[in-house]
Every structure is written in C-alpha cells, then in structure tokens.
Amino acid sequence: MAQLQADGVRRAPLNRDRVLRAAVALADDNGIDAVSMRNLAQELGVVPMALYKHVANKDELLDGMVDVIVGEIDPPAGGSDWKPAIRRRILSARRALLRHPWASRVIESRPRPTLVVLDYLNSIVGMFRAGGFSADLTHHVMHALGSRVWGFTQELFPGSPLPADPELAATMFRDLAGRYPHIAEIVTSAAAHDDGSVVGGGCDDQFEFEFALDLLLDGFDRLHRQGWTSRGQA
Amino acid sequence: MAQLQADGVRRAPLNRDRVLRAAVALADDNGIDAVSMRNLAQELGVVPMALYKHVANKDELLDGMVDVIVGEIDPPAGGSDWKPAIRRRILSARRALLRHPWASRVIESRPRPTLVVLDYLNSIVGMFRAGGFSADLTHHVMHALGSRVWGFTQELFPGSPLPADPELAATMFRDLAGRYPHIAEIVTSAAAHDDGSVVGGGCDDQFEFEFALDLLLDGFDRLHRQGWTSRGQA
DNA sequence: ACCTGAACACCGTTCAAGT
DNA sequence: ACCTGAACACCGTTCAAGT
Numbered sequence: 001m002a003q004l005q006a007d008g009v010r011r012a013p014l015n016r017d018r019v020l021r022a023a024v025a026l027a028d029d030n031g032i033d034a035v036s037m038r039n040l041a042q043e044l045g046v047v048p049m050a051l052y053k054h055v056a057n058k059d060e061l062l063d064g065m066v067d068v069i070v071g072e073i074d075p076p077a078g079g080s081d082w083k084p085a086i087r088r089r090i091l092s093a094r095r096a097l098l099r100h101p102w103a104s105r106v107i108e109s110r111p112r113p114t115l116v117v118l119d120y121l122n123s124i125v126g127m128f129r130a131g132g133f134s135a136d137l138t139h140h141v142m143h144a145l146g147s148r149v150w151g152f153t154q155e156l157f158p159g160s161p162l163p164a165d166p167e168l169a170a171t172m173f174r175d176l177a178g179r180y181p182h183i184a185e186i187v188t189s190a191a192a193h194d195d196g197s198v199v200g201g202g203c204d205d206q207f208e209f210e211f212a213l214d215l216l217l218d219g220f221d222r223l224h225r226q227g228w229t230s231r232g233q234a
Numbered sequence: 235m236a237q238l239q240a241d242g243v244r245r246a247p248l249n250r251d252r253v254l255r256a257a258v259a260l261a262d263d264n265g266i267d268a269v270s271m272r273n274l275a276q277e278l279g280v281v282p283m284a285l286y287k288h289v290a291n292k293d294e295l296l297d298g299m300v301d302v303i304v305g306e307i308d309p310p311a312g313g314s315d316w317k318p319a320i321r322r323r324i325l326s327a328r329r330a331l332l333r334h335p336w337a338s339r340v341i342e343s344r345p346r347p348t349l350v351v352l353d354y355l356n357s358i359v360g361m362f363r364a365g366g367f368s369a370d371l372t373h374h375v376m377h378a379l380g381s382r383v384w385g386f387t388q389e390l391f392p393g394s395p396l397p398a399d400p401e402l403a404a405t406m407f408r409d410l411a412g413r414y415p416h417i418a419e420i421v422t423s424a425a426a427h428d429d430g431s432v433v434g435g436g437c438d439d440q441f442e443f444e445f446a447l448d449l450l451l452d453g454f455d456r457l458h459r460q461g462w463t464s465r466g467q468a
Numbered sequence: 469a470c471c472t473g474a475a476c477a478c479c480g481t482t483c484a485a486g487t
Numbered sequence: 488a489c490c491t492g493a494a495c496a497c498c499g500t501t502c503a504a505g506t
Binding site: 270271272281286291292336 | 497498499500502
C-alpha cells in the first residue's frame with residue numbers, strides 16, 4: 001500500500017488537505033480501523049509526529065475527514081417547493097455517505113459539530129424556513145429527522161442476516177423461524193416483493209430509507225399546514 | 235474504586251453474570267472508556283486473563299452488557315390497542331437507556347444482534363402484527379423506527395451548545411447568530427417555549443423524542459388504515 | 469489440568485535529545 | 488529553531504512457563 005520513495009527524492013510538503021485526503025482514501029480502502037496516526041503517517045511516508053503539525057490530534061483528524069465528506073454533498077438546487085428540495089439534498093448526502101461506508105459511524109461518534117457541519121445543518125434549517133415553516137416547528141422537525149439529514153439510519157439488522165449459500169441459509173432460516181417467528185415473517189415478506197424467493201438475502205436499504213424519509217416529510221407537511229405549535233394546535 | 239482484599243480472603247468465584255454486572259457498573263460510574271479488560275479485571279480483583287474464561291473476548295463482553303440493559307426493559311403490558319402498547323414499551327426502553335448513558339453508543343456499535351436483542355425486536359414486531367399490520371408494512375415500519383425502538387435518537391447537536399455562564403453564553407450566541415442565523419433562530423425558539431429566556435440552555439430531549447415517535451406512529455396508523463402495500467396502495 | 473505472568477503487536481501522545 | 492526517535496501509558500490477546 002505505502003508508496004516506495006527513492007532516496008533523495010523530495011515529496012511535496014505535507015499540508016492539512018493532503019493529510020485529510022490520505023486519511024479518507026485509507027478509510028475507503030482499508031476501513032476506518034486502519035486509520036491510525038501511525039498507519040496514516042506511514043502511508044504518507046512521514047514519521048507519525050509529522051502529522052501533528054497539520055492536525056492537533058486524532059479527534060481533529062476525524063472531524064476533518066467528516067468535513068471532506070460533507071463537502072461532497074450537492075449544494076441546494078433552485079426551486080421554490082421545500083419538500084422536493086430537501087428530499088433531493090438529503091438523498092445527495094446519502095450518495096456521498098454510500099461512497100464512504102465508514103463515514104456514518106464517524107459522524108455519529110463526533111461529540112461536537114464542526115463549522116462545515118454547522119454550515120450544512122444551517123442550510124437545511126433555512127430550507128424549511130424558506131418553505132414557510134415556523135422556527136418552532138422547524139426546531140422539532142430537525143430533531144425528528146435526526147441522523148437522517150445525513151442520509152443514513154441506524155440499522156437494526158446490519159449486514160445480511162443469512163449466508164450466501166442457499167442450503168445453509170435455509171437451515172439458519174428454519175432456526176430463526178423457530179425462535180423468532182415474527183422476525184422470520186417480515187424477513188420473508190421483504191424477499192417476496194423483490195424476486196419471489198422465500199429466503200431473503202437482505203433488505204432494499206434505499207427503499208427503506210426513502211419510505212421513512214417520505215413518511216416524515218409528509219408528516220411535517222401535515223403539521224405545517226395545520227399551523228402546529230408546541231403550545232398546542234392553532 | 236477497586237475493593238481492597240485482605241490476604242487469604244477468598245472472593246466468591248467469578249461467573250459470567252458477575253463479570254457483566256461489574257462491567258455495567260464500571261461504565262455507569264466511569265464511562266464506557268473505563269471498560270477495558272484490564273481495568274475491569276482490576277475492579278474485580280482478578281488478573282485480566284481470568285475474564286476470558288467467562289467472555290470469549292471484548293466484543294462478547296459488550297454484547298453481554300447490552301443484554302443486561304435490554305433485560306431492564308419492561309415486558310409488554312396487556313391491552314389490545316397496538317399504538318399505546320408499543321409507545322409504552324419504547325418509552326420503557328428509553329428509561330432503561332437514560333439510566334445507562336453509554337448504552338446507546340454501545341448498541342449502535344454492535345455489528346450483530348444477540349439472542350436477547352432478537353427477542354426484544356421479535357416481540358415488538360409481534361405487537362404490530364397483533365395490531366393487524368401486514369407483514370409487509372410491519373417490515374418497513376420497523377426500518378422507519380430504526381434505533382428509536384431502543385428509545386434513543388442520534389442527536390444532531392449533542393451536549394448543550396452553550397456554556398452555563400450567561401454572559402459567556404450571550405457572546406457565543408452572538409457569534410453563532412452571525413454565522414448560522416437559521417440555527418440560532420431555532421435554538422432561540424426552543425428556549426422561548428420553555429422559560430422565556432432568550433438564550434436556550436438546550437432542548438427538551440424527552441419532548442423531542444415523543445414528538446418524533448408520535449409522528450411516526452401516527453404515520454404508520456394512517457398507512458395501515460389505507461391498506462398500504464409496497465406494490466402500491468390497495 | 470489449571471492458572472497466570474510475561475510478551476506481542478499495537479494505540480495516541482509527550483518530551484527531550486539531536487541536528 | 489526545527490525535527491524526530493525514544494519513551495510513556497495504555498490497549499486486546501496469545502502463549503508458554505509455572506504450580
């Protein structure tokens with residue numbers, strides 16, 4: 001992985017941007033656990049301590065990595081209607097996150113938002129306000145959206161529950177159905193609407209994300225039109 | 235923190251349950267970062283390797299800690315109406331999680347559900363089915379609920395954004411308002427409905443959680459009554 | 469057979485010694 | 488003044504030596 005470097009050949013000097021991009025590439029290629037200060041330094045052909053001139057510590061490195069990903073989210077498109085505009089923006093964030101599978105975990109783990117993160121959130125809040133939402137309703141609506149503004153949801157059954165081998169999958173499914181009949185039933189129902197096979201290989205995450213997003217946006221729309229306030233409906 | 239032990243005094247022999255309870259207590263008292271195999275062993279007055287007879291490795295320890303917390307969730311109460319029954323159960327899960335602030339982070343981090351976790355999820359699925367929901371709709375509804383079945387949401391602004399000192403808070407608020415006017419506005423609106431002060435000390439998390447939960451449950455109810463299916467409405 | 473201390477291969481970060 | 492190797496205080500886990 002680490003690029004060889006002939007003696008005497010000078011590397012372009014490090015800067016914060018190169019450090020962050022290398023960290024993102026390393027996480028993309030080898031997973032987030034591969035992003036240690038020592039490992040990243042080796043990847044860049046420098047001594048670990050050299051990184052500390054460009055990021056104060058590992059937390060700042062992770063914040064910077066998040067900022068790189070947030071930078072990949074499309075800016076708001078024109079259009080006066082708040083619902084399709086917000087929907088499109090959030091699905092753009094989702095595409096950025098799907099390109100970097102480690103990013104949602106890192107976003108969740110950050111205790112404080114960076115300036116870049118605040119910019120993104122501020123602009124989403126602004127889109128609700130431009131759509132005529134009261135500050136009060138917008139506040140609650142942002143909380144209800146939660147991590148979905150980033151285009152991800154906390155999955156209850158991460159990874160595919162069943163192995164690829166169909167025979168082994170059938171056995172495990174019978175086990176599952178015996179102990180957890182209700183879960184087995186809804187796993188089956190999901191597979192049925194995909195390709196008709198009895199044992200599902202997993203869920204259509206994009207469908208599930210849009211289902212929940214639209215349910216929320218429709219709910220917001222209804223409350224907005226009813227003139228909802230936190231003191232009681234008008 | 236570690237209990238002193240006189241020479242020759244025999245401790246009750248370790249077992250899996252005592253290990254898990256000690257880990258939960260350690261996380262409650264000193265935070266989840268204090269739960270290392272070495273630190274936990276010291277707390278129990280044993281050598282680190284002694285733990286490995288009761289849990290295979292650290293991942294299994296964390297799974298076991300989650301199981302302890304899931305065990306604190308009230309069993310389903312009687313009653314034929316699915317909505318209040320599910321609402322009550324999820325709010326019970328929330329109370330368990332609030333008693334152990336580290337638990338939501340650990341739940342999020344587990345790559346596979348344990349048997350105890352599957353039991354809880356299976357019973358929630360069963361409550362929707364008992365309420366007359368189709369397997370198809372129940373599937374999507376469980377995804378839409380996401381981590382909210384555990385009684386938590388990923389917070390966008392974790393911690394209180396402003397310091398306790400009112401003068402310092404006012405200065406920081408002016409900074410915030412300059413760069414992020416929309417965010418400043420909804421922070422203000424939240425405070426206003428609490429106690430009328432201009433600068434909010436934070437949000438009412440319980441209100442926000444119930445707002446989003448009810449919005450979702452109401453949405454589920456509406457789809458259910460419309461006979462919604464993933465192939466298109468009936 | 470059972471238990472456990474030392475060791476291994478890592479961390480993030482500090483700091484003093486070297487150029 | 489700048490850079491960096493060694494060191495510090497940790498990890499989870501393996502393994503062989505000791506009882």
